[in-house]
Amino acid sequence: MKPLLLLPLLLFLALGALLFTGMDENRDPSLVPSPLISKPAPDFDLPLLGNPSERLTRSDLLGQQYFLNVWGSWCPGCQTEHNFIAALADRGPLPVYGLNWKDDATQALAWLEHFGNPYAANLYDPEGDVAIDFGVYGAPETFLINADGTIAAKFIGPLYEQAYQETFAHLVQDPVGK
Amino acid sequence: MTTLLRIGRWPALLLALALTAPVLAIDPQDFADAEEEARYWTLIEEIRCLVCQNQNLADSPAGLAKDLRDQVLELMRSGRSDAEIKTYLTDRYGDYVLYNPPMKPATWGLWFGPLVLVAIGAAGMVLHLRRRQRHPAELAADPDQEALDRELDAVEAEREGH
Numbered sequence: 001m002k003p004l005l006l007l008p009l010l011l012f013l014a015l016g017a018l019l020f021t022g023m024d025e026n027r028d029p030s031l032v033p034s035p036l037i038s039k040p041a042p043d044f045d046l047p048l049l050g051n052p053s054e055r056l057t058r059s060d061l062l063g064q065q066y067f068l069n070v071w072g073s074w075c076p077g078c079q080t081e082h083n084f085i086a087a088l089a090d091r092g093p094l095p096v097y098g099l100n101w102k103d104d105a106t107q108a109l110a111w112l113e114h115f116g117n118p119y120a121a122n123l124y125d126p127e128g129d130v131a132i133d134f135g136v137y138g139a140p141e142t143f144l145i146n147a148d149g150t151i152a153a154k155f156i157g158p159l160y161e162q163a164y165q166e167t168f169a170h171l172v173q174d175p176v177g178k
Numbered sequence: 179m180t181t182l183l184r185i186g187r188w189p190a191l192l193l194a195l196a197l198t199a200p201v202l203a204i205d206p207q208d209f210a211d212a213e214e215e216a217r218y219w220t221l222i223e224e225i226r227c228l229v230c231q232n233q234n235l236a237d238s239p240a241g242l243a244k245d246l247r248d249q250v251l252e253l254m255r256s257g258r259s260d261a262e263i264k265t266y267l268t269d270r271y272g273d274y275v276l277y278n279p280p281m282k283p284a285t286w287g288l289w290f291g292p293l294v295l296v297a298i299g300a301a302g303m304v305l306h307l308r309r310r311q312r313h314p315a316e317l318a319a320d321p322d323q324e325a326l327d328r329e330l331d332a333v334e335a336e337r338e339g340h
Contacts, residue, residue: 030231032275033272034271034272102241128242135270137228137229137271138229
């Protein structure tokens with residue numbers, strides 16, 4: 001048999017393999033991988049939601065590992081994940097900070113009043129400038145930021161237990177002295 | 179004359195409407211001059227909207243697309259080059275944000291893959307054609323063909339005989 005005759009079969013198998021891997025339901029091609037993973041988190045200096053006279057900066061949060069959860073009162077996915085975010089903040093060991101994105105302060109505070117406020121503090125970013133620096137393109141998004149200020153991991157979409165285990169759990173370090 | 183004018187107006191009007199539609203879809207900007215406007219449009223047409231990923235920034239009505247458009251204009255005005263603006267975006271969103279992916283080892287397959295496929299196809303075709311060129315002589319020597327020829331001759335001879 002001529003080896004060239006096998007070529008169509010090989011091409012077919014290769015195409016089949018390609019399409020088969022494309023069917024992987026855990027792989028969502030609309031998720032854009034962030035170039036910021038393992039890089040220093042962008043600098044930020046924002047007022048606190050509900051307390052605009054106080055500000056929180058990137059350097060304020062250095063020295064501890066923490067979650068940064070991007071949310072807005074206009075965002076249905078944020079309601080979906082809110083119970084999980086509350087549980088995550090509750091069980092520790094890491095604090096969860098909020099980045100209130102492109103929101104109105106009154107509505108955001110009413111939202112927290114209604115659904116509960118699990119956040120250690122909320123950064124208020126109505127213009128979305130800091131969110132752009134973080135490469136945010138849709139809420140909710142959750143970042144894990146290391147004590148040295150590097151971004152350890154990012155999850156896009158409403159967070160849930162299994163996703164937490166796969167994306168974050170192995171990167172969480174127990175804070176010293178606990 | 180008036181009828182002609184009236185007919186003449188319609189295509190022009192439709193064309194004008196068709197051209198304004200995409201511009202109306204997004205917010206207006208105050209441009210300093212036509213040059214700035216042209217540069218702005220060229221840039222945002224090459225940048226992907228991350229919310230509606232099959233649209234570019236120029237077409238997308240998404241809130242984030244507007245923010246990024248404003249950001250692009252702001253960076254232009256602060257004196258950044260087109261390359262610096264694109265770097266600003268890829269630093270945050272990755273190469274995916276560019277409709278025109280940059281050439282680097284990770285994208286070589288994307289850039290040269292089709293050429294490689296064409297080269298393989300061309301090589302295959304050349305091989306095949308060469309083999310066929312050598313073939314006619316072999317064809318004549320083909321015993322089956324000789325038998326066919328003989329049979330054909332016999333049939334023709336028989337027909338002529340009648």
